[in-house]
Amino acid sequence: MSSPVVFPYKSLLVIDKKLKMPVYQQITNQFLALIRNGTLKSGQKILSSRQLSEVLEVHRKTIIVALDELLAQGWLETKQGSGTFVANNLPEIKAQKLKENDSFSINKDGKLSAGFSFEPKPFLQREVVKASDKLHLDDGFPDPRLAPLLDLSRAYRSNLIHGNSYVKLGYGDTKGSMWLRQELAKYLNESRGLKITADNILIVRGTMMAMYLLTTAFVKKGDNVVLGEKTWSSAKINFQHAGANILTIPTDENGILVDELEEICKKQTIRLIYITSHHDYPTTVTLKADRRIKLLNLAQKYRFIIFEDDYDYDFHYQSKPLLPLASADDAGVVLYSGSFTKSISPAFRVGYLVAPEEVIEHLSHYRRIIDRQGDLMLENSIAELLQEGIIQKYLRKSLREYRERRDVFCELLKQNLTNEIDFQIPEGGMAVWAKFKEGIDLVKSAENALKNGLYFSNGLQHNLPNRNINSTRLGFASSTVEELRKCVEILRNSLVKC
Incomplete structure (x- = not known):
């Protein structure tokens, strides 16, 4: 058994009293590292608390706290009359030697590289655009300088401090704030011609979350999904991730070519079409009325889902905006999504998905496993601003x-x-x-x-x-x-x- 005096504690245990981390924690962490990498071996005796105190020039009580922590965690053990030892039940750690034909290398820094294998997906690797002062x-994107921030902060504070705190600050409905869903139902019925109730709405973090839930719940590997030839890359990535077979159709000055979609439907089973009908992304053109009617008829005939992403409905400059496809959907084939991200600011992660009640119930179970609920305070704050007409006034301005x-x-x-x-x-x-x-x-x-x-x-x-x-x-x-x-x-x- 190695003598404790031979071990170079002074050089291997370095104390920095300028750090915010307590000294005892520094000692504990460094002992753990020495045991894990095999420098301190199982069964090896260590210095007594008095000796360590002298060697490290640290108060003995600090050493005792550190050793007690290691004893409590099972890294050290004491033997009556003999002293303190590295625990005997720890596995022996030996340095690995690589052979010339080994196809792997030892990971030297677990903070930089994973110690396990995984398969990157190239289609997920995209530039992340961040806000800057340029x-x-x-x-x-909207201009957050126009947003009703003072009203929103007032409403947030009010919802935070008033009312039953156990209810407001506890777990809520997975579908989202009932107050917001009720106010949204009124607002969407008035502004978009929908005929819905709160039970037709699922509150989400944004259209991306709505789409992820949709693909997880309704799109299986190999399903045919139709997109515009030029489309939102985030939508395409969601369907690629789900393993869908992606088909594309062109867009002209009147929107997607629905006649081409009909030809596809005659030959193949379509599970879903993703569409930005009001202002096509990225081209901004509007899907004209005759194509809207035909698209709805095709969905009802061939029983596929229309995912209607209405990301900026409120900002239409030529007379009145066309009502969404969802307003004319009596067959329950349209899932309609929008958000306040594009209306107010990307920082406010509140969106909504409108669908038949049984679909909302089904998707709420999937939402629960990735995000138990959203920001209830923010959702209620937006509900308050909708109820007071402040958001409507902001949108007109x-x-x-x-x-x-x-x-x-x-x-x-x-x-x-x-x-x-x-x-x-x-x-x-x-x-x-x-x-x-x-x-x-x-x-x-x-x-x-x-x-x-x-x-x-x-x-x-x-x-x-x-x-x-x-x-x-x-x-x-x-x-x-x-x-x-x-x-x-x-x-x-x-x-x-x-």
Whole structure:
């Protein structure tokens, strides 16, 4: 058995009294590391608390607390009259030697690399766009400076401190706040022509969560799912993750080509179609009435699901917006999703899914296993603002502001970039679908603009298989008129020719 005096405690146990971590915890953690890596072996005797105190120049009571912790955890054991030892029941740790043909290596840092194998999925690996203080022509986000933040903070505080705290701060309904579902049912019935109750609504963190629940519950591996040829990449990724067989159909100035969908239905069984009917993503065009009617008829005839993502219904600038497909659905084939993320700010993770009652009940069970419930305080706060009409007032004000920004931005593009960009003035939404001329390198232009203080997407996520469409979305809603002038100036000076 090794002598405790031979072991180099002084060099291997390093105490840093400047750290916030208590000294006893530093000693405990370092002993654990020495035992785990085999430096201190099972059965090896260690110094007494008095000796350790002298060697480490630490108060003996601190040493005793550290040793008691290790004894309590079973890493050390005491033998009456003999002293303290590394526990005998620990497995012997030996250094592994790799052979030349070994196909693995020892993981030297568990904080950097996993000690187990897993299979990365390339389609999940995407750039994460984060908010910055730079100028931006983003994907089409709202301007949080217009949001009713003072009203929201007042409502949040009120809901936090008033009422039964056990109920408000405890576990709630998996479907979401009943108050919010009731207020949403009224609001959606009035603004979108739906005929629903609170039981037809599931509160989610956003459309992404709604879609994940949908694919988990209703899409099996090998099911046929139809998307527009150009579509929201997050939607496509969800269906890829579910193992669906993805089919695509083109979009023209009137939305997706529903006639082509009919031809597919005649040959194959379709499980679901994902659609952004009001303002097609990414092109912003609106699905016209005749195609809406035909799409609903096809879904009823062939019994497939329509997932209608109505991400920016409230911002339509040409007369009144068209009512969603869900408003005319009497057969229960449309699942309708929206959120306050695109209406107020991406930070407010509150969205909703509208569906038949039995579907909502079914999906609530799936929601429970990934997210027991949402932010009940935030949900109730939004319910209060809906009840008071504050959100409705904010949306009307934002609509006027965003229309002005759209008009100014489109005029700036015409004046400054008419030879470089083709676009149509969008009927609604918060972005312009811009097609750059063939001689412009969009990727290098985006990189150049970023160096000059302007962010915009390089459009790679919108490309079709084996085809670069050299197009991207230029969001105007989150910038003021003056900021838009600066954005267009930088954009014009940042374009790179191929």
